[in-house]
Amino acid sequence: MHALQYEITLPADYDMGVIRHRVASKGHLLDRFPGLGFKAYLMRERGRTGSPVNQYAPFYLWNTAEGMNSFLWGPGFQGLVDDFGRPTVQNWTVLAYEEGGAVTSAPRSAVRRRQRIPEATRLPELARELAEEARTTARRAGAVSALTAIDPRTWEAVHFSLWDRETPDAVGDVFQVLHLSTPEREKLPHGRHW
Template identity: 75%
Template sequence: MHTMQYEITLPADYDMGVIRHRVESKGHLLDDFPGLGFKAYLMRERGKDDSPVNQYAPFYLWNTSEGMNAFLWGPGFQGLSEDFGRPVVEHWTTLAYEEGATSGAVPRAAVRRRQRIPASTSLPGLADELAAEARRLTHAEGAVSALTAVDPRTWEAVHFSLWESEAPHGIGDVFQVLHVSAPERGASRRGRQW
């Protein structure tokens, strides 16, 4: 599985209602997209949940590389690029995906935490620790799902979790979830991915 995110940072005085309207009018377009485990339409507002910026930052879990490629080379991503400029798309290999006790709930918040992996770190042991982090997050009250993924180009891990209502603070960047398209979430393989 593949994990992907792009961030569109907007001016401090940007009307974030524009982003809300965009998601309300277009979010459903990926509700049946082949290969997509889920897309969480995320937003941060400057001054809320300790966010220093206004930002639109969708996060994706792809079950197939074909689905991811169809999206990136298709009209949806082209439309976003025409409206905001083509963003840098960060991409990680998923190490572990887990669902929480409230996995059927509609998430309202998300948390993303980045972790640098020093060159001196033993990778086999670390992979187990990273997978365990996803499992640990899903045991918290209100956790819908969690994943851990790694970019082996930069050796950065990303921990991502969806929450039923309020996300825990102090563990990463907090986002509002405006919509979730999850056509193939049920087919997303649980547990460690190796």
């Protein structure tokens, strides 16, 4: 599985209603996209939940590389590029994915935390710790799902979780969830991925 995210940082005085309208009118287009476990349409507003910026930052969890590539090289992503310019696409290999007790609830918020991995870190132990963190996070009240993933090019871990409440029980950048597309969420393998 692959996790993917891009961030479009917008001016401080940007009307975030434009992003809400974009998601309301186009979010459903990925509700049946092949190979997509889920896409969380995420937004941060400057001054809300500690955000220093206005930002549109969708987060994807892909079941298949073919699905991810079909999206990146298809008309949907090109439409975003046409409207906002081509963003840097962050890509992580998923180590663990867990569903929480609130998995049937519509998520209202998401939390993303990045973690640099020092060179001296023993990778087998780290992988086990990251998988356990996903499982522990998913067990918290209000958790919809949680995952941990690694970018081995930069040696960065990402912790990502969805929550059924505006104030999540996790530390990191907090996003509003405007829509969640889940065409193949039931196919996502749970637990550790090695």
